[in-house]
Amino acid sequence: MTEIVFxxxxxxxxxxxxxxxxxxxxxxSLLSMVGTLASMAGIFVLLEAHFLxxxxxxxxxxxxxxxxxxxxxxxxxxxxxxxxxxxxIGQFLAFGVVGTIAGLLARQLRGxxxxxxxxxxxxxxxxxxxxxxxxxxGAIARPLFTDYVIAFELVGLxxxxxxxxxxxxAKRRV
Amino acid sequence: MTxxxxxxxxxxxxxxxxxxxxxxxxxxxLAGVPGGKTREASGDRAxxxxxxxxxxxxxxxAANAWLHGVNVVGDSGMIAVDPFRLYGNWILLLGAxxxxxxxxxxxxxxRLQAGEFxxxxxxATAGMMVMVGTRNLIVxxxxxxxxxxxxxxxxxxxxxxxxxxxxxxxYFILGAFSSAFLLYGIxxxxxxxxxxxxxxxxxxxxxxxxxxxxxLAGMGLIGIGFAFKVAAVPFHMWAPDVYDxxxxxxxxxxxxxxxxxxxxxxxRVFLEAFWLLYDAWYPVAWWLAALTIIxxxxxxLSQTSVKxxxxxxxxxxxxxxxxxxxxxxxxxxxxxxxYLLIYTLMxxxxxxxxxxxxxxxxxxxxxxxxxxxxxxxxxLGVMFTIFLLSLAGFPGTGGxxxxxxxxxxxxxxxxxxxxxxxxxxxxISYYYYLRVAWYMWMKPPGRAEATEQPAAALALRATLIxxxxxxxxxxxxxxxxxxxxxxxxxxxxxxSADGLLGLAP
Numbered sequence: 259m260t261e262i263v264f265x266x267x268x269x270x271x272x273x274x275x276x277x278x279x280x281x282x283x284x285x286x287s288l289l290s291m292v293g294t295l296a297s298m299a300g301i302f303v304l305l306e307a308h309f310l311x312x313x314x315x316x317x318x319x320x321x322x323x324x325x326x327x328x329x330x331x332x333x334x335x336x337x338x339x340x341x342x343x344x345x346x347i348g349q350f351l352a353f354g355v356v357g358t359i360a361g362l363l364a365r366q367l368r369g370x371x372x373x374x375x376x377x378x379x380x381x382x383x384x385x386x387x388x389x390x391x392x393x394x395x396g397a398i399a400r401p402l403f404t405d406y407v408i409a410f411e412l413v414g415l416x417x418x419x420x421x422x423x424x425x426x427x428a429k430r431r432v
Numbered sequence: 433m434t435x436x437x438x439x440x441x442x443x444x445x446x447x448x449x450x451x452x453x454x455x456x457x458x459x460x461x462l463a464g465v466p467g468g469k470t471r472e473a474s475g476d477r478a479x480x481x482x483x484x485x486x487x488x489x490x491x492x493x494a495a496n497a498w499l500h501g502v503n504v505v506g507d508s509g510m511i512a513v514d515p516f517r518l519y520g521n522w523i524l525l526l527g528a529x530x531x532x533x534x535x536x537x538x539x540x541x542x543r544l545q546a547g548e549f550x551x552x553x554x555x556a557t558a559g560m561m562v563m564v565g566t567r568n569l570i571v572x573x574x575x576x577x578x579x580x581x582x583x584x585x586x587x588x589x590x591x592x593x594x595x596x597x598x599x600x601x602x603y604f605i606l607g608a609f610s611s612a613f614l615l616y617g618i619x620x621x622x623x624x625x626x627x628x629x630x631x632x633x634x635x636x637x638x639x640x641x642x643x644x645x646x647x648l649a650g651m652g653l654i655g656i657g658f659a660f661k662v663a664a665v666p667f668h669m670w671a672p673d674v675y676d677x678x679x680x681x682x683x684x685x686x687x688x689x690x691x692x693x694x695x696x697x698x699x700r701v702f703l704e705a706f707w708l709l710y711d712a713w714y715p716v717a718w719w720l721a722a723l724t725i726i727x728x729x730x731x732x733l734s735q736t737s738v739k740x741x742x743x744x745x746x747x748x749x750x751x752x753x754x755x756x757x758x759x760x761x762x763x764x765x766x767x768x769x770x771y772l773l774i775y776t777l778m779x780x781x782x783x784x785x786x787x788x789x790x791x792x793x794x795x796x797x798x799x800x801x802x803x804x805x806x807x808x809x810x811x812l813g814v815m816f817t818i819f820l821l822s823l824a825g826f827p828g829t830g831g832x833x834x835x836x837x838x839x840x841x842x843x844x845x846x847x848x849x850x851x852x853x854x855x856x857x858x859x860i861s862y863y864y865y866l867r868v869a870w871y872m873w874m875k876p877p878g879r880a881e882a883t884e885q886p887a888a889a890l891a892l893r894a895t896l897i898x899x900x901x902x903x904x905x906x907x908x909x910x911x912x913x914x915x916x917x918x919x920x921x922x923x924x925x926x927x928s929a930d931g932l933l934g935l936a937p
Binding site for chain 1: 458511568574589600623626641643645
């Protein structure tokens with residue numbers, strides 16, 4: 259049952275991702291992207307990462323995508339777009355590179371559980387134990403404010419830079 | 433004092449320079465809110481903001497000096513407190529301080545937003561310092577983004593200039609593109625080795641565990657991301673347009689600090705995490721270095737704008753530094769560090785003079801505008817000539833010693849062709865650097881306006897004189913500089929007698 263749901267969600271995520279690239283109307287590609295992000299949230303639920311799933315829906319599929327939609331509608335309402343993907347050699351090259359990486363990933367992941375590196379990843383039992391000990395929010399929050407506190411603070415600095423930059427570049431009177 | 437990096441407090445002390453710099457950046461931002469109404473008032477305002485920003489840099493430098501003396505135990509896996517990071521911090525702080533000092537007249541002349549400009553320079557510098565110091569690829573990415581976003585804004589901060597806006601957009605799009613490469617590379621490396629900290633990645637490679645193909649793909653993508661930031665050919669397309677279109681203080685900042693941080697992070701990641709894969713990445717680094725030297729120098733030859741010529745020549749300097757990476761031995765790593773320090777001095781100085789001769793605007797930076805400038809403003813002329821000679825690598829200047837160290841490094845790894853290319857590139861660069869000097873001293877002034885310019889501001893003049901003196905002193909007594917660099921390279925602790933060549937399994 260879980261597998262069927264997973265494959266359905268994965269197919270939806272992939273279909274949405276292809277739609278983002280192929281649709282010529284930006285609003286349509288954006289909605290495809292919302293579909294992809296929502297399916298990803300479903301996959302998170304299957305992995306028992308409910309907190310991540312909720313955040314995914316609220317922040318990505320909700321807030322950020324709606325903001326995107328507003329911007330596109332405000333800036334370019336009513337224009338039609340030519341698909342500007344480069345045909346010919348560029349297309350082959352792009353698919354070649356993407357295909358190579360995908361093939362590499364697939365080949366490497368076959369028999370992945372035998373590789374010693376696999377011990378670094380917690381796996382289902384490890385996740386269950388972690389969830390039992392910390393709870394779903396604690397499992398994210400504790401490392402975030404201990405092991406990764408530098409990264410966390412740095413994100414704050416990064417957002418400050420982006421904010422100051424946006425104001426400096428966009429304010430009306432200079 | 434002993435720092436325990438496994439405890440929370442230890443990390444705070446280890447990051448003291450970056451923290452001081454960020455706090456000062458926020459203070460500058462707050463102090464810059466009430467802008468001046470008139471040109472004079474905003475000029476005074478910019479002046480005091482600059483002093484505040486400079487005090488932050490001095491504070492960070494003091495903290496950095498203090499870190500030299502502390503005793504470190506434990507490893508957080510996030511931030512390194514090794515001489516390599518501290519030496520890198522000196523380079524970056526010097527670059528930021530020079531940028532601040534040479535930018536005052538330009539900012540008040542062009543009426544840029546001083547508070548935003550100075551605080552972004554400080555925040556970018558804090559990001560760069562984390563970037564050079566971190567041992568964690570995720571933190572590295574975040575720090576790189578902090579630096580990059582600040583640099584995009586600094587490029588576009590002249591709102592009255594269309595070319596500034598164009599350069600900013602171009603930089604933003606290509607920069608975001610290259611960051612995506614880097615991030616995807618980090619993700620693949622994590623998938624291949626199960627870790628994002630450099631020592632653990634190296635350990636996994638050493639034990640032979642992990643997914644080799646995935647690891648190589650990840651390493652390649654990380655390399656592409658860094659090559660973009662360093663502006664190595666063939667990933668250099670953005671650099672000349674961006675350097676040319678940006679306001680000159682921003683150009684100076686990008687050419688010295690952003691480039692230094694990218695090169696140093698490049699070196700740390702590839703030497704600390706991927707040193708066992710040297711056989712795989714060495715040919716790529718070799719070709720990047722060779723192409724960058726050849727193409728950068730050849731295009732710089734045909735430029736008629738001095739600012740654009742300096743932009744292309746900084747691409748070529750990136751190529752020289754990549755020779756050090758390809759050689760990957762102790763001497764070459766030390767050479768990269770000392771080269772960057774000297775390069776920061778002379779390149780920031782050169783941009784400062786381009787700015788002064790150009791009257792703190794963007795429309796007088798052609799070669800013809802420099803005709804006769806040496807006779808009408810002898811002090812500036814002499815200093816510019818010294819900077820140009822040093823950039824070209826003339827004996828007796830710091831630039832010469834820096835190139836000699838790089839050559840030594842290349843020879844120690846028996847990279848004869850690259851050593852030859854480095855020398856050849858230097859010879860080509862003599863032509864285009866000395867052509868500017870020739871215009872300054874040998875040509876009669878072409879335009880009347882070029883002769884009647886205001887004297888350079890006191891702080892600017894003092895900075896330029898100081899930089900010139902340092903370039904000359906380091907050309908004669910480079911000893912302490914190189915000793916520090918050797919200690920810093922030693923701290924990476926990987927080198928056998930003649931580089932990494934042939935070490936890989």
